[in-house]
Amino acid sequence: DGGITQSPKYLFRKEGQNVTLSCEQNLNHDAMYWYRQDPGQGLRLIYYSQIVNDFQKGDIAEGYSVSREKKESFPLTVTSAQKNPTAFYLCASSPSRPGRNNYGYTFGSGTRLTVV
Amino acid sequence: AQSVTQLDSQVPVFEEAPVELRCNYSSSVSVYLFWYVQYPNQGLQLLLKYLSGSTLVESINGFEAEFNKSQTSFHLRKPSVHISDTAEYFCAVSDTGTASKLTFGTGTRLQVTL
Numbered sequence: 574d575g576g577i578t579q580s581p582k583y584l585f586r587k588e589g590q591n592v593t594l595s596c597e598q599n600l601n602h603d604a605m606y607w608y609r610q611d612p613g614q615g616l617r618l619i620y621y622s623q624i625v626n627d628f629q630k631g632d633i634a635e636g637y638s639v640s641r642e643k644k645e646s647f648p649l650t651v652t653s654a655q656k657n658p659t660a661f662y663l664c665a666s667s668p669s670r671p672g673r674n675n676y677g678y679t680f681g682s683g684t685r686l687t688v689v
Numbered sequence: 690a691q692s693v694t695q696l697d698s699q700v701p702v703f704e705e706a707p708v709e710l711r712c713n714y715s716s717s718v719s720v721y722l723f724w725y726v727q728y729p730n731q732g733l734q735l736l737l738k739y740l741s742g743s744t745l746v747e748s749i750n751g752f753e754a755e756f757n758k759s760q761t762s763f764h765l766r767k768p769s770v771h772i773s774d775t776a777e778y779f780c781a782v783s784d785t786g787t788a789s790k791l792t793f794g795t796g797t798r799l800q801v802t803l
Binding site (some may be wrong): 579581606608613614615616618621637663665671676677678679680681682685 | 698721723725730731732733734735738740779790791793794795796
């Protein structure tokens with residue numbers, strides 16, 4: 574089955590450590606996205622990539638980094654510079670040329686990051 | 690740039706009652722509109738979408754939404770809710786030109802009780 578896999582589902586990090594969240598898709602989508610979700614704030618865009626080896630900052634990119642070396646993979650690193658990293662992180666993908674039957678995002682099941 | 694407003698952060702409703710979740714958007718260009726549903730500790734799932742054509746769109750589980758261009762709204766309705774509809778619902782918009790990035794509302798928590 575085609576879809577997006579995020580791992581791990583739960584992640585604990587000590588203050589001062591960098592951690593990397595995995596996102597893999599087998600939908601052959603060109604575009605991939607990372608969102609952060611906090612209670613009452615909806616989804617906020619961290620980074621997105623519309624093509625391999627290229628990515629753009631979203632609304633809250635500070636303290637995060639990404640890479641897009643392969644079409645299928647878009648890992649997110651939460652660095653020690655991120656002041657408040659505890660949140661639910663969602664990865665999504667979409668076709669770059671959407672048509673009527675394939676428009677919209679497909680989401681992974683999320684990673685819950687907790688700083689301890 | 691687009692924006693989405695979901696005025697109701699929580700909507701409590703009894704089972705079998707009707708419900709309406711409100712969504713208003715702001716955009717200077719033509720838009721595509723979406724509703725997504727999120728169950729606890731899961732990702733978002735597409736519920737329904739408006740791209741063009743009929744302004745009334747329906748999902749397979751009884752939800753419907755109507756695009757109202759003059760009121761810039763895309764409210765979600767269901768005539769009779771079930772306990773299993775308890776979830777967070779997100780409205781989203783993208784412009785037809787870039788046809789890529791979605792802007793999401795802050796979500797509405799639908800709580801269905803007996």
